[in-house]
Amino acid sequence: MVLYINLSTMSLNRIEIYRHGEATYRQEIVSLTEAHDLTEKGRKTVRLNARKTASENSGISTKVPIYSSPLGRTLETAKIIRDELLQNGVKTENEGDQPLFIRRCLQEQINFSYSVMNLLSSGGIWGGKSGSFKVDPKKTNPSMLSSADYILNDALNMSSSAWNELPSDLQRKILSMESGDRIQRRIVRFINSLGKTRTSTELSVVVTHDALIALLLSAAKSEVTKINPGEKVLIEIENNQLNFVSIAGIRPREIPTLKLIQD
Numbered sequence: 688m689v690l691y692i693n694l695s696t697m698s699l700n701r702i703e704i705y706r707h708g709e710a711t712y713r714q715e716i717v718s719l720t721e722a723h724d725l726t727e728k729g730r731k732t733v734r735l736n737a738r739k740t741a742s743e744n745s746g747i748s749t750k751v752p753i754y755s756s757p758l759g760r761t762l763e764t765a766k767i768i769r770d771e772l773l774q775n776g777v778k779t780e781n782e783g784d785q786p787l788f789i790r791r792c793l794q795e796q797i798n799f800s801y802s803v804m805n806l807l808s809s810g811g812i813w814g815g816k817s818g819s820f821k822v823d824p825k826k827t828n829p830s831m832l833s834s835a836d837y838i839l840n841d842a843l844n845m846s847s848s849a850w851n852e853l854p855s856d857l858q859r860k861i862l863s864m865e866s867g868d869r870i871q872r873r874i875v876r877f878i879n880s881l882g883k884t885r886t887s888t889e890l891s892v893v894v895t896h897d898a899l900i901a902l903l904l905s906a907a908k909s910e911v912t913k914i915n916p917g918e919k920v921l922i923e924i925e926n927n928q929l930n931f932v933s934i935a936g937i938r939p940r941e942i943p944t945l946k947l948i949q950d
Contacts, residue, residue, distance in 0.1 A: 701923050702881060703740060704893045705768065706900055708733040708917040710760035712801075716794070719787065722762035729760075730767060732917030737768040740892070740919070741775035747889040750780035754881075755894040756793035764917070765894040792877050795896040797865040803857070808837040817854040826852070871902040875945075878903070878922075878929070907931050907943035 708729030725733070744751070751772060755765035765787050769779050782788045806813060810824035826849035828837055850858070874895070881891055900920060901912040907929070914920065914935040921933040931943040 700889050701921060702878065702891050702893060702929075704895065704900055704903070704920045704922065705733070705736070705764060706897050706914050706916055706918055707756075707758075707760040707764040707894060708767070710763075710916070712760070715759070716757045717759045717762065719762055719766070719785065719789070722759045722766065724759035725763045725767075729916055730763075732915075733764050733767045734771055736917055736919055737771035738775065740768065741772050741777050744772075744777055744890050745775065747777065749889045750778045751890050751892055752780040752782075752788055752888060753786075753892045753894065754788045754790050754793060754877075756795070756896060757789050757791060758794055758896075761793070761894045761896065762787070762789070765892075768892060768894065790877065792873050793893065793895040793899065795898055796870055798863045800860065800864065803860055803864075804837060807861070808832060813854060813857050815854055815856040815860075817856050820854050820857065822853075823849075867898075867902060870899060871906055874899045874903045875906060904931065904934070904943065907945045909934065909939065909943035910941075911935075911937075911939065 708725045709732065710724045710729055711726060713724060753765050753769050753772075755761045769786055772779055779786065780788075805811070806822050807827045808824060809828075810822050813820040813822055824831070827845045829845060829849075853861075877893075881893075897913065897916075900914060904912040904920070909931060911934050918935040920931060920935070923930045923932050927946070929945040932938060
């Protein structure tokens with residue numbers, strides 16, 4: 688699938704996209720004050736990378752907007768980044784009375800279920816309304832993908848006969864989950880909107896989830912699509928395209944790009 692991003696003429700220089708820090712995964716959508724979902728290791732990793740962001744941007748003249756998914760682990764990550772930027776002399780931008788820009792489009796897969804994905808990728812017992820059913824991963828995951836890779840393949844990497852064997856309530860659960868294509872379009876549209884509206888911002892920070900980052904990198908045809916918790920991707924906008932110049936601190940030999948189409 689070829690993806691293009693519509694962007695008007697702009698002076699936006701960089702976008703840093705963070706994967707949230709290592710978390711306990713206990714929270715869903717919460718208020719900013721309730722966001723305490725990271726482990727101590729997760730907080731430390733985010734602080735270290737946020738300090739690098741601050742030192743690399745110490746001379747910018749514009750305030751940095753920080754966009755975050757509304758889930759607890761992303762909000763806490765965004766708060767840490769904001770604190771580190773402010774403590775190191777980089778000003779950040781508020782949205783009304785909120786210190787962050789909270790966006791639902793940055794949250795992970797809608798109606799996502801780790802338990803269902805792990806069941807399909809690794810096997811186990813489904814205990815739905817239709818009764819108990821033993822899931823055979825050799826049928827539902829014939830390529831033996833990891834759970835993370837299986838998520839990005841939409842849990843449909845199986846034969847029609849394997850699909851038809853699944854109980855109807857499990858099928859409905861799978862189909863209710865947002866597809867990888869839709870997630871990919873969602874994150875691409877958001878980056879597009881950043882380019883259109885943040886025309887005078889030298890840096891924008893985005894805090895989201897691994898699946899969205901992986902799908903964005905995949906859209907740019909990057910060989911590397913996975914980054915660890917608390918790490919970031921640096922995008923520079925130049926010559927009518929998005930250049931993914933650094934992925935988890937490493938500059939790729941061939942820089943992945945997404946073409947920009949002017950309105």
